Amino acid sequence: MESSDVELDFQRSVQAVLRELNTPAPAFQRNRGMWRWSLHKKVERDPGKSSVLVRILLRELEKAESEDVRHVIIPLLLTLMYVLTKQATGITEDLYHRAYTFCTRLLTLPAPYSTVALDCAIRLKTEAAVPGTLFQRTVIAEQNLMSELYPYQERVFLFVDPELVSASVCSALLLEIEAAQEQQTPEACMRHVVTHTLQAALGDACHTGALNRKLQASSRRILEHYFHAVVAAIEQVAREDSPSRLGHLERLEEIYCSLLGPAATRKRCVGDLLQDRLLSIPLPSPCITFHLWTDQEQLWKELVLFLRPRSQMHLSADLEALDLQGFRPDWDLARVSTDSGIERDLPLGSDELPDPSSSEMEHAALQRRGGIKKRVWPPDFSMPGSWDGPPGLHRRTGRPSGDGELLPGVSRVHTARVLVLGDDRMLGRLAQAYYRLRKRESKKFCLTPRLSLQLYYIPVLALQDPEASRKPELGELASFLGRADPWYESIVNTLCPAILKLAEMPPCLDTSRTVDPFILDVITYYVRMGTQPIYFHLYKVKIFTNLSHDPTEDIFLTELKVKIQDSKSPKEGSSPRRKGVPEGTGAELSVCYQKALLSHRPRDVTVSLRATGLVLKAIPADDTEGLSHCTSPNAASALDCTCLHVSVTEVVKSSNLAGRSFTTTTNTFRTSSIQVQSQDQRLLTLWLDKDSQRTFRDVVRFEAGPCPEPCSRAQKSKMAGLNSHGQETEKNMVKLSPLLMPINTFSGITQ
Template sequence: MESRVKNPVMNTGAVWEKVCAGETRVSQEHCTSGSANIAANTEADIQRSVQAIIRELDQEHPAFQCSRGMFRWTLHKKTERDPYSSNFLVKILIGELELAKKNNKHYILPLLNILMYAIIQAAYIPDNLYEKTYTFCKGLLSFPKPYCTIGHQYAVMLKAERKAPGILYQRAVISEHGLKNDTFSHREKIFVFADPDLISEEVINALHNEIRSVSLSDTSADYMSHIIKHSIQATLGENCDISKLDEALQNKPYNMIEHYFQEVVAVTEQSCFSSEEVTTAHRKHSSKLQQLYRAIISSAQQVSSSSERLQNIPLPNPNISFFMWKEDDLLWKELVQFAKNQLDGCQDFIYSDSDTSEMSETTDGRNFEQTRLSVLSTDSGIVRDCGDPTVGNDASPSRSSDRNQTKLSRKGCVKKRNHDSENVLCFPDIYDNNAISNDMTLHRKFGCNVMSFGIKHLKPNTARVIVIGNDCILGRLAKAFHSLRKREARRGILTTKLNLLFYYIPVTNEKQRPMCAGQVKHLLHHDLSCELSRYLGSVDPWYNSNINSLRNMIPELAKMSTTSGQQSGADPFIVDVASYYVRMGCQPVCFQIYSVKLTFSDETEEIVDDVFLIQLEAQFPEQKCAKESTLVRRKALSEGIGGQITVTYKKAGNVMMRTSYIKIKVQDNCGKSMTVCLDKDFRRVYKDVISIDVSPCLEPGYCLHKMRTLRFNQTEIENIGLTKYMPKCLLLPLNTFAGIL
């Protein structure tokens, strides 16, 4: 196991060549009468892997932490290589979950995540195992949050999977790879942002190469074939000759594969939303897919029946776009481009009257003010008043009878934009009711997995943004998110089109550029390690095992791939883990973003308004004017929503501190100033600062509505109109697997 932990990318091929040799023999002998002992050995092997994961959740020894995340990854690789292992895994996990309900509740969500991910990928699951898993998830409804919320979400997904086996797999592939169909139109895109100033070049190259190799592996025809085979096999089980089905699809032209794909998706979606009882819906679904299966294989040549009746169809990794975050507004530009691309291709379900003109504009915020907000029609909008000659000259009987009636119809015209309705909440799904209050505590909102089934409430697209780096990149993300929210408060370009989800993968081995001339060199003496990821790992053990483990592993893997070259055919470990994270990490933890106002000693310089997420550090220069004020040093902490605000200073002025507001000002007669650094970022250093004002950053939409309300209401009453229903503080949501336990 040690070699697998130290070098998972380089050694996976060699390790699995030995491990899977036995597994291949197991799968080939499952259908024979003498396979009982081999099946028992396979089940025992899965049991040992599950126990290793359980021990991992309890181990805190540093030597043990180097293997965190590897046990889960290798377990899922085992089930990928042996289609019969999934049934053993589901059965074992159900037993462990029942035991965990009594004494070890912290095992429940990690094991349940493994179970659901196995079901999504499984070649075939018997209905009795579906039923047991569904019963367990329903039993979690009596538990406190987050157990009850996640249990309910998974119960809904399992009920749909029982009606139409394979729908979870199907929806994941369709949305992640943008497969066009007439039934399920949701689209996803994963954006990975890495800051070249914070991560070494070898790490960036390793990430880029692995992501590129995965994204170029399959075509749209391959993805459609995967869905066809997986859906039919998941429904029919061993009654499906998967070898014959595969051979038949390989000989079909693209248009026929697309036709079968459309039929499979239509049948599956119809069965999923059927109001009939589960057993009845499943029986009808099986009958329809059986007919389709026979139609597909009817033209196939006679092939020898395979001894392996089930075949695993791997769940493809999602399409990932990798970006070097060099421009501050790059996130905004890419999100707008993604929404625009979906708008061009899917006019039927996300079109609005003024979207196309807005999306074609430049993303420069200064031009937003010059954009026409509405177009008012000069006519009445009634067809009979418009004087259209085609209407008057049409003498058909139907038109004549229509003219004799007094009914009026509207002419298609451009509607006036309603400012209040478009700016109510730009991304309301990331907040809960507690976020509206002013209490300074961490908040958690239980999100909705894209594969869940509240489609009426689901926006047409989902953008999953992964940032990779240390605390500095989270500060940059907070600033970009604040800028995005300000744009959206003025004009909701992305509001109705995108679910925006943020994910954080910590990476150490930071690269620091030389300090600029005259910059205080010892200002950035603090630890640049990933403090926020450590906090997320402390509240969510499964995040700690799977994501925090990448903090040192990614740089090590990058060095190995640089020195010896990545092994051909090796499993893409980093992409696999990132895919698991974005698919199963649907519970955000929200962190308060802080606003800071900086005043400079030079009165000609404008006051700077900025934001930060983790830390503000202020350094005072040496002062020799007063002995009692030269060597005194204080450290003030203000705990808010999320991390800590740390202010380091020498006694050079008056300090006023409260939980929600901090002000530091240099005495006027001192003639000195401060140097300020935000979020540990050497690029965000301000010099010659004489005053700092820190407060929780307000939601831009809330501020805009408050300003508009006060125009018509001279009373200084807060939270009137829509503002009392809106979140007041701006929170940055970072997704984890369980939120806060």
């Protein structure tokens, strides 16, 4: 294909991506996102065309900047970065400089554009100085290859609840993941790193075909030797303030000549050039582990198992003391000492003891030996509000950020990318597990110092008909994410019908063929490029089945639904039914709530009404209210947007010539917290996050409000301090921060 034809082909594909972004479409529409996938596949099949695509993408980015068409900037920029990560061959320094200059101009825009641009600018600067760095670091981290110079490790945990997702979908995804990862052995990944690094640095001077054949014939020991040599050459130069391009090329040329010998310096023939042109170096998909969600503590256990291999990590003694109970093979293992630490309490043994009448024994009776040592944290040390940290900058630059270090000399070298599939019910269960994990961390503090936790979500809905697909009842949060981030709508929400279609196809038992799956490719693109979280407020609900007993506490993320039970409470002494009120028509409720105002001034409202039910929505359907409810991490008002949208189905009594009649009407209001109690002994039923398994019956009262950030015992004692007059101190008046759960998208909230 001629160069003009290649450029025209790429231009048509890029324009198709832009039309898809500019054309609003119903949620979960089929075939959206295919143009992005086919665009990257074209470059993957022929890496020599990557420079053509980079020029086209830069031209479209500069056009969008000049015309102020912002909603296409982040999708085009991430497409450009993905091409540079996978295929760095043939990209000139001028193209790198042009892309870097464009990113620096975006820093004047508001978030999230400036945030994404800063991340891309740092990666572009590193890649321009040392070509092949992004590819090498991605493979090392995702495949957990051992490297002292780059110790970062990542893993994707794919969680599917078998009660919410069909067995055919689970088996289809598992087969696709296993078929792809059987071809990604550690040896193959090391060969890809060596070949790609040498090809990116040497360009046309690299005999790619001969190099690949030589590596294929090498033993594991020799392959590891050249792998570590290439990694050392890249990392040493990448960490220099002013890297020398000439010195870097000389190191890699020495490695290249050592591999191929004298034949490496010979001029290649036309056949070798054609063979090298056809060779493509794939970027392996990340290490994905498939898990069925069957236990609320499963997330905690899998993360702990991920951190257990610590032979390659150099940690301080303080950090090692954190996990005495959390990292044992037996989860319930805990040793309790019965020794007081006083020497006279020691049991008699074979050791020689002094005479009881001696002065030495009398002195020893009051001495303490070295007993259990309690480690004290610094006074200003507290658990961070979230685990996301800098959005991947330390991993991509190789220099850990100071914000990513919670203890001196310890950085988060592990990244756990937790990807959940399902609907709003699965997200509710994830919110439960996330809250339990954060609460557990406030006591033990085992995972936080060494783990960066990233949460991802792919909707999988059992769509039965086209009408349900236009407004899925269980996909409200996915629709919200699609409205907030158009690139998420085009890429991630597309997978819902694609996964269901994959489950209907017969499984392919031939695992020897090359796997090129669409679903796995989109999952890989999402977990790699989705670095901007949207934070959602978690809400705590206190449920009373008896006002004289302690309440049951739970968490909800999207919705709390309340219905009036048909029968009255069987309690004795209940008041007789009032005349004129028909049996079964709602219940008298006392509703006390704090009205949500723009001024954030507290205003309490108490009303009594007869209603048949209530619905508390944390994710409203209205675009304007919904996008102001949640926030990107850079917004200054991240903690002040807590708001529940309450819909009350009220029973209205009216009198006319025919007598009394009862009609229902829906009233809505916004609140930050609410308390509801039944007044005529009629019980309530609560559903959390539309989940039938999280149903509470025979409820007489409930309270809902923002879930506070879990505090450690030291923080609680500090906040509950009293002054000399027995009054609360000023620290106790400080409001606890609400707990926010991040879900990663490509750009955060842009609309």
